[in-house]
Each structure stands twice: as structure tokens, then as C-alpha cells.
Amino acid sequence: MYGRQKIKFLLSQLEAAGRRSTPQRHAVCQALVEHGGHPTVADVFERVRAIFPMISQATVYNTIDTLQELGLIQQLDIANHEHTHYDLDLRPHINIVCTRCGIITDLYTESLHILLTQVSQHSSYRIDPHSSLLVYGLCPACQRVTEWDRVD
Amino acid sequence: MYGRQKIKFLLSQLEAAGRRSTPQRHAVCQALVEHGGHPTVADVFERVRAIFPMISQATVYNTIDTLQELGLIQQLDIANHEHTHYDLDLRPHINIVCTRCGIITDLYTESLHILLTQVSQHSSYRIDPHSSLLVYGLCPACQRVTEWDRVD
DNA sequence: CTTGCTGCAAAAGATTTGCACGTGC
DNA sequence: GCACGTGCAAATCTTTTGCAGCAAG
Secondary structure, X not given: OOHHHHHHHHHHHHHHOOOOOOHHHHXXXXXXXXXXXXXXXXXXXXXXXXXXXXXXXXXXXXXXXHHHHOOOOEEEOOOOOOOOEEEOOOOOOEEEEEOOOOOEEEEOOHHHHHHHHHHHHHOOOEEOOOOOEEEEEEOHHHHHHHHHHOOO | OOHHHHHHHHHHHHHHOOOOOOHHHHHHHHHHHHXXXXXXXXXXXXXHHHHOOOOOHXXXXXXXXXXXXXXXXXXXXXXXXXXXXXXXOOXXXXXXXXXXXXXXXXXXXXXXXXXXXXXXXXXXXXXXXXXXXXXXXXXXXXXXXXXXXXXX
């Protein structure tokens, strides 16, 4: 599901949950969807202000909190990142985070499913099937940079 | 490595890196080790004050930051937790977090190694071999509670 | 005597909250 | 009319920073 469809989906889910679909919320959903990646509240706020110059940060926070409560977006707390990121892709996947530049790349692999199954079997927790994972590493560009730095 | 040994190890690693081993830092390392689980700065600060009533929060933050820079402890940013947690166990493992009560349980499973290998192969990132993962779910106790709540 | 560490207080900065006003149902 | 949503500003709270004094090598 992409673009306009996804926006409508989010708003219809809000209404299905008894919440209201307001112009501000439409703008927030639009900004979330159009960002494409893993936006922060600040990213969304900046985009939304292009449409709604008067919107308040609190509204953006409220809307995002509501979307998260309904399980429509997923919160990503990334080590050493100032802002909390959000992920619109609810399919289980791996978010690889560069520990140097912070760029986030998605990866879909069968071994995630295997791992979650193992975790379910070996622990007494009921694992969230939407679980996405964070894995940290160095992206290709930063690998090159750190090689230049290396003095050995 | 446990207890006193681990404390000495941390301090010796500090010195090996050209940092100083001070009584305050000893107390911070001791608090980290004796906590046993996944302490936050607040947890450590509270424990350290029992030994060093005059210690400042800044010192605790500084020490923990230094230990992290040297790769001696690992930072865990857990969604919806106010404080940042730290993990003294550097072996790759999975931290299962209860989304309701916040309790964290460690799990060691071979499939983590498989997953990290896959991620290394399928992405161009250089994955941190110490990578520990966060997985979210409901712990046994909270599973029971949420069943009582269920109205269905 | 130079560098790093500590303690204190203030600052910074992200997120939350209280409240009054508006709006949809 | 009522419940919900919005905007604004202030509050909250964690973490960082500047700086002066101190200690270690």
C-alpha cells in the first residue's frame, strides 16, 4: 500500500477506532507517508507546516501517539539519536542503522522469521508478530571514511 | 566474568585506554556490576550514592559514557522507557522486553548468529559483531493480566 | 605543570500537560 | 450539549555543558 491509499487507510483506521479524521491529522498522515523513510516528529512537523503553518507541535505529537496506540506505526528508539523515529512499514523487517552517520536501511530476510519463532519457543514471552529489529553497523560510505582515519 | 573480577576488568580497561581509575569510577563500575540486570543511569546513581554521597550525576553520566565509548558496556534504547538502559553482557544475545511492565529478559540462541550472518551477507553494512537485539513482547505475568482485561 | 576528573549549577532540548477555545456529531 | 481535537504556553525531566578546583602522572 502506497501514497494516497496509505493515507486514506490510516485515516479510516482512526475513524474505525472512534477517533476523528481532521485536516490536521490528514496532513500528519500525509507527511508520514510522503517522507518514505523513518521520520521523526521533527521531520513530520516541518513537512506539515508547509500545509498547515499554524499547526502546533502538540498536535503532531498527539496524532503520532494515537497512530502508535492503534498499532498503525511503529516506534524506533535508536541509540544515540536525539529524536524518536517512526516506521510505517509494519511488515517484520530489520532496520540496519549506521552507528556513524545514522542512515537507516530496511532489510527483509527469512531468518528474521526463524529468529522470532525461536524466541517464541525458547522464552515464555508472547512475541509481537510485527516485531521489527534494529541492528547496528557501519554503512558502506562510513566504512570508507573510517578506513581513511585508521592509523594502525 | 562476574563480580569483583568484572569490576577490576572494567577499571583495567579504562587504564589501558589511558583513562584514569578513580574511586568514583570504581563505585560506578561496582554499581553497574552489582545491579546485575540492565541498569539505567538513575539506577546506578542511586546505588553509587550509598558509597559516595557527594558524587554528582555528571560524574555518573561521564563514566558511563566513557565505558560505552570503549565498548565495555552497551546502550539499550527501549521504546517507551524514560531512561536509557545499559547492558554489561557483551556476548551477542537477545533482550526480550515486556511492552507492558518493562521487564527485560536475556536469551541466548544460535539463530541470532545466523541472522547476523544473513544481515552481513545481504547488506553492504559492516555489522557490529557484539550486536544485541531488542525484541518486544508480553511477559508471562502480563499475559495473564491482559487476559483478565479481555472483554471479547 | 599539564592533563584529565569531579562537582556544581545552569542550560539545552525533547516531550508532555493544563487550559481555553472551537468543532463535529 | 458533549466529547474530542487543537493551539499555545508553561512545565517536566533527562542529559549535557561550562567552569573552577583538584588530583594524578
